[in-house]
Amino acid sequence: MKKPSAPVETADRVAGNGLLHRRVFLKQGLGFGLVASTVALTGRSLYAADPAGLDRGGFARPPWMQQPGAEFSLYGSPSPHEDQVVRFASPNRVMRMNGASWTPLHKLEGTITPNGLHYERHHNGVPQIDPELHRLLIHGDVQRPLQFSVEDLLRYPMVSKICFIECGGNSNAGWNSQPSQAEAGYFHGLASNSEWTGIPMATLLGEAGVNPSGQWLIAEGADAFAMQISVPLEKAMADGMLALYQNGERLRPENGYPMRLVLPGWEGVTNVKWLHRVKITDQPVMARNETSKYTELLPSGKARMFTFTIEAKSLILSPSGGMVLKSGPGLYQITGLAWSGNGKIKKVEVSADDGKTWAEADLQAPVLDRAFTRFRIPWQWNGSPAVLMSRAIDETGYMQPSRRELLASRGRHGFYHYNAIVTWSVDSSGNVTHVYEKDEPEVMDDGEISIDAGWD
């Protein structure tokens, strides 16, 4: 394996154990290009003598250049060679329509989640809704209860927003006493990022005319679970969207076709899919998913509930658990995602020395409000064991907590909203595993969470 030999200048070192300024990639490549000695440079122009490109001086013509390719397709699919880039489905063992599927974040790049890979969480399967028959009812504490067909709604004025949706239970294996060795996306991938387009809820609620007593919006999905959740009216009016399009096309069935609620920055369960009923009330409905679920006991004995907002989070996706630094010591790009339900990511800091020193990573532009933000930083791995971490700081000044800090405040009764720093250990062979911080706080262990058994 070739090793990059260019020495790294001191001025390019931005933190301990090999974290570098991004300009190093402009000064030197990785050195993985093999010198193409078999390509005879004959002195004549390959192209002028051979406009069809038949003569390539020993550069063999691969089989797919020797016969016509496939015909046009009306709707494309990924290459069959990428058939391992899929969601990881974790259904309940008995009732297979209840569960979740994870976005393979560790196999993706950039910030947009392709629609085929957006995470799923269903309680009773994906309803096969006929849009001709679907209706949206707005009723309760309103002056005019209204009912809309899909066709009606498609004529309404729309807005678009690129934002993430994250399940409140994402990353919850982090509460366990032993670090999960699931691949990064299959651990933290109940989070995805799309361009949503739809009608401001304020437009529709304005048309119905909310009475002064109306303080909550009860959203109900048209699935067999009749998913219900209570949303403060203020949030729905501020930036709630009745989403009809996802990344340009109509919603996918598993993401709420023909329409869903999108509440930017709020936990996934509030972004009710297959929305067919909105009732305005003076109090929350106290549905199952806001009482027995999506609440949690704090060390103080008090319970957290209605914890809507996703707090800032980040994780390194490459390298990450289960990967191997195959090319040995040398230059790598560390990259991952950060997001916050409270606004834009202000910065992401990365450490390669177990949290002793930190350097600011480069953020992919544009950095958007409550959207996935890609961070990248060059790293010169010296071949010794290393411990990699990232931490997000959002525009409110909030910094993603260490695991110690999170456990101290929330205990191991925690189940939702796990957003502690994720720590990857690289051994001298380049194998990457998930580890916890060295100084685990001693907290009461309240039992383990299993990702594939607990759905109900």
Add this chain to the structure above:
Amino acid sequence: MKKPSAPVETADRVAGNGLLHRRVFLKQGLGFGLVASTVALTGRSLYAADPAGLDRGGFARPPWMQQPGAEFSLYGSPSPHEDQVVRFASPNRVMRMNGASWTPLHKLEGTITPNGLHYERHHNGVPQIDPELHRLLIHGDVQRPLQFSVEDLLRYPMVSKICFIECGGNSNAGWNSQPSQAEAGYFHGLASNSEWTGIPMATLLGEAGVNPSGQWLIAEGADAFAMQISVPLEKAMADGMLALYQNGERLRPENGYPMRLVLPGWEGVTNVKWLHRVKITDQPVMARNETSKYTELLPSGKARMFTFTIEAKSLILSPSGGMVLKSGPGLYQITGLAWSGNGKIKKVEVSADDGKTWAEADLQAPVLDRAFTRFRIPWQWNGSPAVLMSRAIDETGYMQPSRRELLASRGRHGFYHYNAIVTWSVDSSGNVTHVYEKDEPEVMDDGEISIDAGWD
């Protein structure tokens, strides 16, 4: 059909024939919500008495709430009810692997084109490339000819950019003497917009070491056509990207899997797909697609060639040709897309009175450099015939030309880079058709262009 009855205030009128300020949608809805009189408001809470939501006071439970839905899928697909939202393929009648397929822009919303609907242009089909066997060669006027495997390249530092790619021949039916009645996407949809992620060409070319004599980059695709194009080295070094990912996932086969060149803002043909060879030279290769194609004769008798940059363009997508304003006179949202290969869109102006008066449309944030920009503006249609137009102005100050202006400068010998204002006529029944400006310039007619016969 219900008609909105709220009067429009004078202060909300922003141009002639009903163009309105966007605040009107905050003041009044469209009035399409039917009063849901069948929903008995019984005075008891539907929810408190019935946490499972079984009792909905006459609001019937649709069939998909009465049985479990579908299981989890590893890679999702659109709803079968959206099976008409597809690309329009136009293959050569004899050689079906040569041709193009259009993005159905008129059926999409927002700015991102889903990968399954990105436009295609192939000369000899989509090669079925095995990424294990694919190699990228960089040779010619370089110090070190280099060869890369896909696996090598996936370790290189990457960057991302959301940008459009548009075929230089997009919209070319506009050169015809009679206005095409194809739907908007099947006329102007050889343009799509994705988040591309890959390696800066500057990184790879830097590693190979370009000699001072190297001024051009000859890119060759690994398809059976061995597609070749010449790109000035300066552009490749400035912002050329070897793209490996499209909207988060690896490239689709029809968009160049496993790798393509992306040259933001430059005509599609230069964004060579299935890239397998880059040769640095001191002059262009004068390949077929830069001599007999992608050049055009001007009225002066001189020829345009190497017309790389896409100039600013816009069109209204809703309403657009073939649509009907079904709900009759009333409030509508006019929406469409604008883009420019020279930077950001500064503004889009819309006219509803055949170009007599213009109003500035709202632009979806964030407005990105060389990316699709969605514009929207409310319109109160009074039921009389109306003529709708949009024109884009980019950050260089360039304004999209009228058809008259374009024909005057380019003649009807034109074939590429048609970016004139698109004009839609609405008749009193609400039927929308494509029309040309009233005062057609008299130019020599050089024959008609047929979208389904000319591919070669």
